[in-house]
Amino acid sequence: MLTKAFIVALAFGLMSAASPAIGSNFLSARGQKKPRQKVQRGVARYACPMHPDVTSTKRGKCPKCGMTLRLVTTKDPVDAPASAPIATAPKQAYDSSDFSSSRIPDVKVYDQNGNRLNFYADLIKNKTVAINFIFTTCTTICPPMTATFRRVQQELVNVAPDVQLISISVDPSTDTPERLREFAAKFKAGPGWTFVTGDKAEMESLLRALGAAVADKNDHSPMILVGNDVTGYWTRTYGLSAPTTLVKVITEAANHK
Numbered sequence: 001m002l003t004k005a006f007i008v009a010l011a012f013g014l015m016s017a018a019s020p021a022i023g024s025n026f027l028s029a030r031g032q033k034k035p036r037q038k039v040q041r042g043v044a045r046y047a048c049p050m051h052p053d054v055t056s057t058k059r060g061k062c063p064k065c066g067m068t069l070r071l072v073t074t075k076d077p078v079d080a081p082a083s084a085p086i087a088t089a090p091k092q093a094y095d096s097s098d099f100s101s102s103r104i105p106d107v108k109v110y111d112q113n114g115n116r117l118n119f120y121a122d123l124i125k126n127k128t129v130a131i132n133f134i135f136t137t138c139t140t141i142c143p144p145m146t147a148t149f150r151r152v153q154q155e156l157v158n159v160a161p162d163v164q165l166i167s168i169s170v171d172p173s174t175d176t177p178e179r180l181r182e183f184a185a186k187f188k189a190g191p192g193w194t195f196v197t198g199d200k201a202e203m204e205s206l207l208r209a210l211g212a213a214v215a216d217k218n219d220h221s222p223m224i225l226v227g228n229d230v231t232g233y234w235t236r237t238y239g240l241s242a243p244t245t246l247v248k249v250i251t252e253a254a255n256h257k
Helices: 004-018 119-124 142-156 177-186 200-209 243-254
Strands: 040-047 070-077 108-110 116-118 128-134 164-169 193-196 223-228 233-238
Touching: 108 119, 108 200, 116 119, 119 193, 128 142, 128 243, 142 164, 142 243, 164 177, 164 200, 177 193, 223 243, 233 243
Parallel strands: 128 164, 164 193
Antiparallel strands: 040 070, 108 116, 128 223, 223 233
């Protein structure tokens, strides 16, 4: 004779076998399956600090400038692909309409020869300048950027010989004037090209003012800041562009009226 408990257990087992797996779909009042709605959640996104158009769902380096992609959180469906392709766009000049010489602090700095200088008064005032940002132990974008700057310096001799080049260290604790002098010699930097370091607090103030401050030196920007202090014209451009492209941008600044 079947017990009541056995009958209940048997009935429950038959119902479970005939029902879909728990958590997949559910039945409507008419017995029809309803599709499960997508649940929104935060999906990790990574973007280049220099090129916001370069994004990925995986950690990595920017294919344009080699900078480490930084985490940005956005909303995306859970069924988004595990690895979205990295998007790219053409290299371009960057707007500097909000920048002016008045923002540049006259902090005390040292050049590669150990000379103490006032940054604005000695290196910027009444000059046309092209400024990039480097550190001597860098193994990614700094060597090619510095080599490009050397090519730019050679080409400027015939079109804008008075333009001054400036390379500012983003790692002043390591980059002493002596290290900068060795680095400059390695790339055959000529007269009119100043490598700058200094007290860490002073340098951080300078980098913030120039829009180049970073928490991690490896994330520094491949930007070049180009300015004509006499006319107040400033622009930013991509530091790994072809030398001829950079020469054109710099010459336009030098000739700005």
